[in-house]
Amino acid sequence: MDSNDRERLKRDFVNGRIPFALDKRVYHPFSERDVIFSRVWWDKSFLAFGRRISEREIEMVDRKGYSRIGYAASSASWMVHNNLAREFQRVKTGNSSVANPYVQDQASSGLPKYESVDVNLTTDRIKRLGQIFGACDVGVATIDAEEHFVYSHNRRGERINLSKRMKYVIVMLIQMDYYALLTSPRLPASITVGNAYSRAAFASGCMAETIRNLGYQAIPSVNSMGLSVPLAVLAGLGEFGRNGLLIHPKFGQAIRIAKVFTDLPLTPDSPITFGAVNFCRLCKKCAKFCPSRSISDGEPTWESPWDTPSNNNGVYKWYVNADTCYDFWIRNSTDCSNCIRVCPFTKPPGLLHDVVRFFIRNFPILNRIWIKLDYLMGYGKSKEADKFWTSETYLNEKVTR
Ligand code: SF4
Numbered sequence: 001m002d003s004n005d006r007e008r009l010k011r012d013f014v015n016g017r018i019p020f021a022l023d024k025r026v027y028h029p030f031s032e033r034d035v036i037f038s039r040v041w042w043d044k045s046f047l048a049f050g051r052r053i054s055e056r057e058i059e060m061v062d063r064k065g066y067s068r069i070g071y072a073a074s075s076a077s078w079m080v081h082n083n084l085a086r087e088f089q090r091v092k093t094g095n096s097s098v099a100n101p102y103v104q105d106q107a108s109s110g111l112p113k114y115e116s117v118d119v120n121l122t123t124d125r126i127k128r129l130g131q132i133f134g135a136c137d138v139g140v141a142t143i144d145a146e147e148h149f150v151y152s153h154n155r156r157g158e159r160i161n162l163s164k165r166m167k168y169v170i171v172m173l174i175q176m177d178y179y180a181l182l183t184s185p186r187l188p189a190s191i192t193v194g195n196a197y198s199r200a201a202f203a204s205g206c207m208a209e210t211i212r213n214l215g216y217q218a219i220p221s222v223n224s225m226g227l228s229v230p231l232a233v234l235a236g237l238g239e240f241g242r243n244g245l246l247i248h249p250k251f252g253q254a255i256r257i258a259k260v261f262t263d264l265p266l267t268p269d270s271p272i273t274f275g276a277v278n279f280c281r282l283c284k285k286c287a288k289f290c291p292s293r294s295i296s297d298g299e300p301t302w303e304s305p306w307d308t309p310s311n312n313n314g315v316y317k318w319y320v321n322a323d324t325c326y327d328f329w330i331r332n333s334t335d336c337s338n339c340i341r342v343c344p345f346t347k348p349p350g351l352l353h354d355v356v357r358f359f360i361r362n363f364p365i366l367n368r369i370w371i372k373l374d375y376l377m378g379y380g381k382s383k384e385a386d387k388f389w390t391s392e393t394y395l396n397e398k399v400t401r
């Protein structure tokens with residue numbers, strides 16, 4: 001690939017003709033060991049090495065936006081994820097292991113293996129099941145031969161050898177509570193984040209178990225096994241946002257991602273474009289309201305502007321500084337969703353919002369108007385966490401910055 005190829009890919013990406021621009025000479029599959037949540041436990045060069053997000057709770061509990069109940073619920077909201085998803089981490093990723101409950105070949109019910117005669121019908125039913133298990137949208141992607149978006153290693157540094165039979169990944173989106181998100185970076189927002197991760201673990205666990213009961217292999221995962229955002233993009237569920245997260249055409253960024261890798265034959269979806277990348281080039285709202293300045297406010301780049309192992313060069317995108325983001329979470333004594341909160345795509349459903357999305361998709365020339373209006377209407381402003389707890393009509397309370 002020469003510089004002309006890069007230029008062509010850049011153009012196609014920003015104009016929404018391709019879902020992402022990948023320079024295959026530079027890009028290589030990423031190791032989960034380099035994800036910030038792994039590095040915090042092994043990388044002594046990381047500024048927050050060995051530090052827990054919860055370490056300042058005693059000091060913060062009585063401050064505005066924090067509370068005893070808030071911390072209790074925030075921690076509890078992760079309970080299902082932390083029990084179930086840790087189990088997922090133990091999966092073997094070779095051909096099969098009957099000894100391992102998460103990878104098996106045989107239908108467990110005694111019924112014969114399910115024969116997928118009509119793959120489209122099977123896919124429709126799997127998607128419907130995903131909704132029943134808690135997803136607001138479901139898509140299917142195929143794993144490419146080079147496994148670009150499958151992790152090369154797991155958190156413990158062990159090589160991931162995904163069976164070549166596991167050609168498909170079912171991607172499920174789990175919606176977060178928009179009104180709780182509005183209190184970010186304070187505790188109610190963290191509760192909906194943990195809750196969504198727990199529901200993601202539940203949904204992927206149930207989906208994988210269903211597929212195993214049909215006699216096929218299935219590996220459930222939330223953040224493990226592969227890069228959720230590009231897999232969701234491939235599965236036709238949205239576009240890359242400036243802040244590195246998925247933008248869904250209806251739910252914006254108020255979503256978390258669950259995945260199931262499987263050999264059950266399915267019909268893959270195609271990536272979609274609805275003008276989000278183009279909108280991000282002008283908007284920059286997440287970069288402006290990021291308290292740790294971890295989001296780039298320039299054009300996308302091929303290399304990370306920050307020297308951190310948590311970024312993987314060779315993709316033309318907006319890189320995010322996960323090191324400073326995580327450091328803010330520690331100082332804030334809980335996680336942060338400011339970039340999700342302020343994103344103009346993160347809005348509750350409504351006719352007016354649908355109309356604006358139509359214009360963003362079809363008439364990008366008007367994008368500046370929507371960005372201005374978004375500010376004028378006060379969307380994405382932080383709401384007081386205390387009012388979230390005390391008022392049934394907190395939605396109408398005075399907003400604060
Ligand atoms: S989560 Fe918060 S600190 Fe991290 S990038 Fe988003 S806005 Fe910035």
Ligand code: SF4
Nearest residue numbers: 241280283284286343
């Ligand atoms: S806030 Fe604006 S720039 Fe950031 S992801 Fe959302 S649309 Fe893109």
